[in-house]
Amino acid sequence: MKSQVKILASIAVLVASATAKSDFAPLPPTQDPWYTAPRDYESTQPGSILRLRVAPGNLTAVFNASSAAYNILFRTTNSLYQPSWAVTTLLIPSHVNAAANTSAGALLSYQIPYNSPNVDASPSYVLSSPDWGGSEPLNTDIQSALRAGWYVNIPDFESHTASFSNGVTEGNTVLDSIRAVLNPGFGLDSSTTRTALWGYSGGSLASEWAAELQRSYAPDLTIAGAALGGLVSNGTSVLAHASEQWWSGLLPGFLLGLTAEYPTARSYLLSQLKQSGQYNATKFLSVMNGTVEDAFVTFANQPIFSYFVDGSVSLDDPLITDLVNNNGQMGYHGIPQMPLYIYKAVRDEITPITDTDDLVKRYCEVGVNTLYERNTNAGHLAEETNGDASAFAWLNEVLGGTYSHSGCTIRDVFLNVTNSPQ
Ligand SMILES: *[C@@H]1O[C@H](CO)[C@@H](O)[C@H](O)[C@H]1NC(C)=O
Ligand SMILES: *[C@@H]1O[C@H](CO)[C@@H](O)[C@H](O)[C@H]1NC(C)=O
Ligand SMILES: *[C@@H]1O[C@H](CO)[C@@H](O)[C@H](O)[C@H]1NC(C)=O
Numbered sequence: 481m482k483s484q485v486k487i488l489a490s491i492a493v494l495v496a497s498a499t500a501k502s503d504f505a506p507l508p509p510t511q512d513p514w515y516t517a518p519r520d521y522e523s524t525q526p527g528s529i530l531r532l533r534v535a536p537g538n539l540t541a542v543f544n545a546s547s548a549a550y551n552i553l554f555r556t557t558n559s560l561y562q563p564s565w566a567v568t569t570l571l572i573p574s575h576v577n578a579a580a581n582t583s584a585g586a587l588l589s590y591q592i593p594y595n596s597p598n599v600d601a602s603p604s605y606v607l608s609s610p611d612w613g614g615s616e617p618l619n620t621d622i623q624s625a626l627r628a629g630w631y632v633n634i635p636d637f638e639s640h641t642a643s644f645s646n647g648v649t650e651g652n653t654v655l656d657s658i659r660a661v662l663n664p665g666f667g668l669d670s671s672t673t674r675t676a677l678w679g680y681s682g683g684s685l686a687s688e689w690a691a692e693l694q695r696s697y698a699p700d701l702t703i704a705g706a707a708l709g710g711l712v713s714n715g716t717s718v719l720a721h722a723s724e725q726w727w728s729g730l731l732p733g734f735l736l737g738l739t740a741e742y743p744t745a746r747s748y749l750l751s752q753l754k755q756s757g758q759y760n761a762t763k764f765l766s767v768m769n770g771t772v773e774d775a776f777v778t779f780a781n782q783p784i785f786s787y788f789v790d791g792s793v794s795l796d797d798p799l800i801t802d803l804v805n806n807n808g809q810m811g812y813h814g815i816p817q818m819p820l821y822i823y824k825a826v827r828d829e830i831t832p833i834t835d836t837d838d839l840v841k842r843y844c845e846v847g848v849n850t851l852y853e854r855n856t857n858a859g860h861l862a863e864e865t866n867g868d869a870s871a872f873a874w875l876n877e878v879l880g881g882t883y884s885h886s887g888c889t890i891r892d893v894f895l896n897v898t899n900s901p902q
């Protein structure tokens with residue numbers, strides 16, 4: 481209680497000096513003592529603010545439509561429903577809610593697909609670290625959102641455990657990050673603010689799980705809508721297709737992230753890695769040190785199951801399959817209560833369109849307000865670009881309070897900003 485009073489006072493002080501620049505260089509989370517939970521944090525409510533600072537680096541210069549940037553360390557709940565903690569970055573728009581027609585505040589929770597079991601790949605660090613060149617369209621999305629007058633919340637949704645691909649951890653963490661930034665100290669009124677979720681690929685994973693879990697885990701939150709691109713509906717089928725692909729490097733991170741909160745499953749996974757030869761444990765575990773971009777390069781087109789003593793059979797053990805089923809299958813943890821915009825390339829090579837067709841069918845059968853656009857052009861990465869403008873326009877209606885679609889609409893579209901096969 482006392483610490484909460486202290487936190488509220490420090491929000492007030494920080495916000496009052498919102499122009500305070502913090503141009504000290506960011507440190508990787510594993511080397512930055514700020515990334516630790518205070519003693520007894522377990523007894524606080526999920527979403528409680530545990531630590532707060534002006535974000536390091538020149539974030540308001542990188543995102544020049546923002547007037548302030550904060551790092552917030554907050555209480556959350558892991559996939560075993562035990563107390564945990566994570567960090568989010570909140571960007572305050574220079575001109576609040578310029579585009580909307582009402583005085584309601586607008587908050588976009590933007591989930592970046594960082595796809596890594598390495599906590600040092602977390603957005604709160606990477607966004608402001610000197611070697612972050614930004615990537616299209618991620619930077620543009622954040623800038624556009626700020627220019628529209630939206631607050632932008634960018635959670636490290638894999639939490640401090642770096643649980644890449646664990647949907648429960650990611651969903652809970654997104655929801656608690658929203659609770660944290662709706663603290664009145666930051667200027668948003670939690671009773672009138674419209675909140676939307678947006679994510680592509682690994683970012684859609686976190687966003688969709690938040691949408692599913694909201695009813696049970698965060699009934700106090702009202703989410704106005706969720707835009708979900710390149711949806712990873714079925715983890716089993718992503719794993720099954722991961723060998724000899726340009727994106728094979730997702731598999732080591734996927735399995736290490738999935739087992740991050742499960743020591744027994746992690747030990748089993750490690751026991752199945754070959755110790756010698758070209759496809760060995762040292763190489764496999766190198767993803768713990770890098771980013772997903774590094775992993776794509778390292779493992780491109782490799783026979784990725786060759787890292788295991790029994791090939792893909794090593795992954796058929798219930799220690800692994802139970803985790804994939806419980807934390808990697810969308811559509812089983814609750815019915816999204818908010819409108820959904822789902823967009824995906826029909827020829828998505830990472831996550832088959834049929835998996836998402838199945839999910840949408842289930843949601844439509846139980847009355848979820850769904851607009852599903854299947855792009856008949858191009859592949860997974862291309863769709864992030866091709867679908868971007870539609871998603872932004874959809875969010876603009878949702879956050880402006882003018883979205884009027886109801887029921888279930890499924891349609892094919894042809895969007896061709898790029899026709900890259902990937
Ligand atoms: C922030 O920007 C200022 C001036 O543009 C520069 O001097 C400083 O080194 C930058 N800090 C970081 C951490 O990049
Ligand atoms: C923000 O950055 C963009 C692109 O780098 C630039 O065109 C624009 O003038 C900048 N705006 C302000 C207010 O500095
Ligand atoms: C605001 O309302 C006007 C008139 O109803 C409409 O044309 C416009 O698109 C709305 N703007 C937004 C951002 O929703």
Ligand SMILES: *[C@@H]1O[C@H](CO)[C@@H](O)[C@H](O)[C@H]1NC(C)=O
Pocket residue numbers: 714715716717720809838
């Ligand atoms: C997920 O994909 C696997 C492999 O393609 C399939 O056997 C399974 O039935 C799918 N699960 C769900 C819940 O759709």
Ligand SMILES: *[C@@H]1O[C@H](CO)[C@@H](O)[C@H](O)[C@H]1NC(C)=O
Pocket residue numbers: 755756757758759760762763
């Ligand atoms: C592991 O594999 C890499 C190449 O993938 C090789 O350079 C290294 O020597 C191997 N290590 C062992 C212990 O075999």
Ligand SMILES: *[C@@H]1O[C@H](CO)[C@@H](O)[C@H](O)[C@H]1NC(C)=O
Pocket residue numbers: 762765766767768769
């Ligand atoms: C990560 O990098 C550190 C320092 O470069 C090295 O000591 C460690 O062995 C690496 N770990 C893995 C799993 O590659």
Ligand SMILES: *[C@@H]1O[C@H](CO)[C@@H](O)[C@H](O)[C@H]1NC(C)=O
Pocket residue numbers: 896897898899
């Ligand atoms: C799609 O875009 C590509 C690249 O801009 C262009 O070469 C191609 O003609 C376009 N295809 C169609 C059917 O418009």
